[in-house]
Amino acid sequence: MKRRQLLTLLAVTGTAACGTSPAATTATATPSGAPVSVPAPATTERLGPALTATSPPPSPSTSVSPPVTGKPGVMLGSYLALGGRTLRQSLALRRRQLSREQRIVHRFYPWDGYLPASEPDVAAASRLMVSWHGAPWAGILDGGSDAMIRSVARKLKAMDRPILLRWGWEMNGDWFAWSGAANGQDPAGYVTAWRRLHRIFADQGATNVSWIWSPNWNSSPDVPWNRMQSYYPGDAYVDWVGVSGYNFYGESPSTLFGPVTRRYGGRKPIILSETSAVRDRARYIERLHTWVADTPAVGAVVWFDTDIQEGTDHDFRIDADPSALAAYRSMAQDPYFNA
Template sequence: MSGGAHRAPSRFGRRQAIAGIAALAVVPTAAVVAGQVRTRTLPAEATTGPSHAPSAAASGPGKGSKPSGAAVVGKGGGPVPYRGGKTMLGAYLDLEGMSAAQAIALRRRQTGRDPRILHTFYAWQDTLPRSLPWLPDDSYPMISWRGTDHASILSGRFDDLIARNAKQLKRLGRPVLLRWGWEMNGDWYRWGGPQNSNNPANYVRSWKHLRKIFADQKADNVSWVWSPNWNDKPDAAWNAKPKYYPGDDQVDWVGVSGYNLHRELPGQLFQGIYDLYGAKKPIMITETGSVDRGGRTKADWTTALATWVEQHPAVGAVVWFDTDTHYNYHEKWRVDTDPESLAAFVAMAKDPHFSA
């Protein structure tokens, strides 16, 4: 997502950018309470969408109310494995006034479990972590590592930095998800194609350059997550997602960022990437969340997301953007902005499908 920057430094790392900020209304934070698990009976809007027709860029192939029926991947994920028929549920978790341990403990009390994936953000010239003392034993870290311009990477200027960070992640001594240079098909990041002479091929070369250095350092505990935005900006043939795909031998998970900003259904956000890659790679929804438009709107969208994921077996992970600290941004993405929204998230967390 684009526009704005997450406050930095954060104890969980840095998130830079959320799309459509100016268009959204301010929503106050409600009390934090644990809700009850409810059955998935959805209102008409949650399954059929808004009354107005979405744009072609927003809708993509398929609206996600039924399974696609196409063949899907049965294995993969690298050191962080995909488990067929199950989905890991994780979060970028950064809550106002709470330490990492306190935020994790709150979610554990509310949901009865730890996040299976805990997401962090780092700048390009940061030193990546060699230890994460706040990380629960049964959780995988996912590190979103910012990039820089392609020419600088391909020149070898940053080879020492890349090698040093490969060694850092190797020293973690546990499987880790690395999401380098995400949302490269958007125009809001320095490593995106639109800011690099409209040349996705050099993004692919940069990706392969990093992977080779990591391989040379024997950082074989790293699962590589390639993660475009759900729609392309600009919407042009040269900027289409497949132009940035480094190849099946270079990618362990195919990720995607997609938020319910303008009444998009889960299928509108995620069916396109699923249709492109779900037959050969496990799919991870690496960033998601929903605007709250009052009433049950956020709760119903969360329930619709859980239903869509269950209908799409190649989706091996969902990572919520669970925070109320996004810099200069009033929409609270945390899961417990009201009792109904929390109840819907708790229902997803307790669903056996999300027990991977």
């Protein structure tokens, strides 16, 4: 599959960005991910003490924090953008099809554009997940974006609801302006930028925000400097570890999500922040259902549920065909996926 270039549109208009990476040097070719999120640890509802951008990474813990729901299981939700329907209409359709609410509703916000004061269509019982676009690191590291970051922190705080915040996702790909490939091949700059944002949010008292660090399932380019772990900000700055992965080349859930889960699942809850089935839809959903149920470190799954993704003719909807919808409904009605 030919790699798609960066496609960024305002999520508040219902449009997101989904990139694909070229084949990796391993035996399996690799696409990229698009947007998703999970239940956070018990401490996720508030940030820790203010941390400076230059603070060293803390020592990793060895225990898995329980989901924010306080019970075992998985929060299942989606990014919803269906052709010809508003978000409210799309949510109502999925509610009828699945006989349940979305536990997570995923939205995309631009880096320095319009930010809504609220999300009235997102039910109080649903967790709001925000993918906030990144930016070239230089304008963050030099302090030039501090005022805007403070403004966003205050707006998200004022929403007065728990928010899962995924900033600068898929940084180990080469399709976004905030990628390592576009910023001097220096992942340390991303780490410093992330810590700066984290500190500013803490200073603004945005205690309702939990932070999702979310690489793509594989790196593009697949070279030593671009390994995903080089971008990890440190356990004190991350509440959830997310991952984007789609079966563009027939990859299994264990191929897409196993490496991230093995690396970080003993320290942080894992959220499949973007996934969808491109090939063998029903089979992929069935395998995902089984793999997640057998992987307790995973606390959330967020489907990329759209048929209007800019730059691709792929149909990512859960009801793209009847067998896919039946498989997804089976997963959605499993009590384990109703945490």
